[in-house]
Amino acid sequence: METDSPWLTEQQQRVWRNWLRMNTELPAALHRQLQADSELSLPDYDVLVQLTDTAEGRVRVLDLARALRWERSRLSHHLKRMEGRGLVRREEVPADGRGSYVVLTSEGRAAIEKAAPAHVRTVRSLIFDSVGADELAALGAVVDKVLARLEEEERSRR
Amino acid sequence: METDSPWLTEQQQRVWRNWLRMNTELPAALHRQLQADSELSLPDYDVLVQLTDTAEGRVRVLDLARALRWERSRLSHHLKRMEGRGLVRREEVPADGRGSYVVLTSEGRAAIEKAAPAHVRTVRSLIFDSVGADELAALGAVVDKVLARLEEEERSRR
DNA sequence: CCTGACTAGTTGACGCGTCACCCAGTATCT
DNA sequence: AGATACTGGGTGACGCGTCAACTAGTCAGG
Numbered sequence: 001m002e003t004d005s006p007w008l009t010e011q012q013q014r015v016w017r018n019w020l021r022m023n024t025e026l027p028a029a030l031h032r033q034l035q036a037d038s039e040l041s042l043p044d045y046d047v048l049v050q051l052t053d054t055a056e057g058r059v060r061v062l063d064l065a066r067a068l069r070w071e072r073s074r075l076s077h078h079l080k081r082m083e084g085r086g087l088v089r090r091e092e093v094p095a096d097g098r099g100s101y102v103v104l105t106s107e108g109r110a111a112i113e114k115a116a117p118a119h120v121r122t123v124r125s126l127i128f129d130s131v132g133a134d135e136l137a138a139l140g141a142v143v144d145k146v147l148a149r150l151e152e153e154e155r156s157r158r
Numbered sequence: 159m160e161t162d163s164p165w166l167t168e169q170q171q172r173v174w175r176n177w178l179r180m181n182t183e184l185p186a187a188l189h190r191q192l193q194a195d196s197e198l199s200l201p202d203y204d205v206l207v208q209l210t211d212t213a214e215g216r217v218r219v220l221d222l223a224r225a226l227r228w229e230r231s232r233l234s235h236h237l238k239r240m241e242g243r244g245l246v247r248r249e250e251v252p253a254d255g256r257g258s259y260v261v262l263t264s265e266g267r268a269a270i271e272k273a274a275p276a277h278v279r280t281v282r283s284l285i286f287d288s289v290g291a292d293e294l295a296a297l298g299a300v301v302d303k304v305l306a307r308l309e310e311e312e313r314s315r316r
Numbered sequence: 317c318c319t320g321a322c323t324a325g326t327t328g329a330c331g332c333g334t335c336a337c338c339c340a341g342t343a344t345c346t
Numbered sequence: 347a348g349a350t351a352c353t354g355g356g357t358g359a360c361g362c363g364t365c366a367a368c369t370a371g372t373c374a375g376g
Contacts, residue, residue, distance in 0.1 A: 007278060012286050015298040021227065022301050023181050025308050028364095043332070062354060069179065074333055076356050081331075098341045098354045120165060126311065128170050130303045138296030140173040143180050145288045150183050153284065186334095201362070220324065232363055234326055239361075256324040256371045318376085327368075338357075344350080 026126065033122045038115035043078055044087065045119065048104070048112035051088065057104030060093065064102055087111060184284065191280045196273035201236055202245065203277065206262070206270035209246065215262030218251065222260055245269060 008016060031042050040048070050067050051057045059067075065075045079102060082088045087108035093099035131139065166174060189200050198206070208225050209215045217225075223233045237260060240246045245266035251257040289297065 008282065008286065011291070011294060011298070015294055015301060016281065016285075018298065018301045018305055022305050022308070023185070024227075026304065027181070029308055029311060041331075060354090069182075071334070072355060073335080073357085078332080080356090093354095096341080096354080098339095100355070123174065124166065126307050127174075127304055128166065130307055131300055133169070135296060135300050135303075136169060136173055138293060139300045140169070140176065142289055142293050142297045143173060143176045145293075146180050146184065146285055147176055149284050149288055150180070150187055153187060189334095199361075218324090229364070230325065231327085231365080236362080238326090251324095254324080254371075256369095258325070319374100320376105321372100321374085323370100323372075325369085325371105327366100329365090329367105331364085332362080334361085335359090336357100337359105339355085341352105341354085343352075346347100346349090 029126060030119070030122060034115060034119055037118045038111060039085070040111055040115050044082060045112065045115065047075075047078065047082065048087065048108055051102065051104040052109065052112060057109065058091070058101050061100055061102055082108075187284060188277070188280060192273060192277055195276045196269060197243070198269055198273050202240060203270065203273065205233075205236065205240065206245065206266055209260065209262040210267065210270060215267065216249070216259050219258055219260055240266075 027042060034040050034042060034045060046068055047064070050064055051059065061075060061079070062072065064070075065072050068075065070078075079088060079090070083090060086105055089103045089105050091101040091103050093101055128136070185200060192198050192200060192203060204226055205222070208222055209217065219233060219237070220230065222228075223230050226233065228236075237246060237248070241248060244263055247261045247263050249259040249261050251259055286294070
């Protein structure tokens with residue numbers, strides 16, 4: 001009814017619109033920088049980070065999907081493209097005929113080592129350099145709350 | 159601000175990762191809800207909102223693109239799909255043989271009127287219900303700063 | 317009027333992401 | 347051993363988004 005009003009307050013609307021806009025423009029800016037300084041996309045970067053974090057740069061596809069919080073299908077598509085560009089390679093799993101490993105190639109390792117410093121610099125420059133520790137804490141609190149709600153919603157969906 | 163230290167602090171990393179995750183999961187959740195309650199996608203919704211905000215539900219394509227901050231190409235692609243589903247219609251502009259109007263059809267109007275309440279409810283439930291006015295202000299401040307940096311970066315790019 | 321620059325909008329190709337479905341290998345139960 | 351279910355992973359189709367190239371209409375200068 002009118003008591004819990006169906007719309008957003010002025011302030012909420014303003015923050016919401018800007019938030020949405022930032023959420024489209026920030027990834028776009030990061031993507032541009034990454035493309036300018038390397039041949040990597042943002043998702044490429046995420047995959048390569050996971051692989052470098054792993055001993056031997058070798059992971060089971062499903063483990064990688066879980067670490068990235070990606071769907072198996074999405075990862076499969078993406079790995080196919082990355083494999084085509086020589087960034088990763090697939091290997092069979094001796095113990096399980098269904099599974100496969102994803103292995104970081106030397107090109108892949110070289111690519112992310114080349115790209116990482118400028119990428120981190122860009123993240124810092126676009127966000128953290130202008131956001132103090134107190135603001136960061138407030139932001140973190142909001143993000144955590146929204147994530148908690150999203151998880152709640154996800155649980156209730158199953 | 160220590161622009162020379164190459165990595166992020168612990169706190170910054172934590173907030174950054176959660177932020178990224180929220181930025182992928184929040185649109186996904188909103189999209190799911192919209193699809194469940196209507197036949198609209200999030201971009202469809204944005205387009206329809208603009209059209210209903212306009213007198214007569216009739217806008218020049220370029221004006222629409224500017225209002226949405228979309229590229230002309232993206233809008234053109236999207237309008238083609240929406241036109242195929244009967245949500246909008248194109249009309250010629252008498253005064254300028256190049257241009258065209260986008261017109262909201264009655265199906266389009268019905269679709270967004272049906273979808274809007276649940277969508278707003280979801281936004282409120284996922285975000286604003288758990289974020290107080292003080293936190294909202296802090297969030298707004300951060301968002302504004304990041305947007306300012308993005309605009310600065312965009313200007314320097316041209 | 318004609319030519320050249322500019323503008324409105326479209327198209328095609330490609331990367332990204334989801335959904336529905338498929339396939340093959342493994343585990344289990346009898 | 348054979349039927350069945352489950353699991354790891356892949357595919358195809360389609361919507362979304364960007365980039366580069368294109369078409370057609372307009373406009374300004376000669």
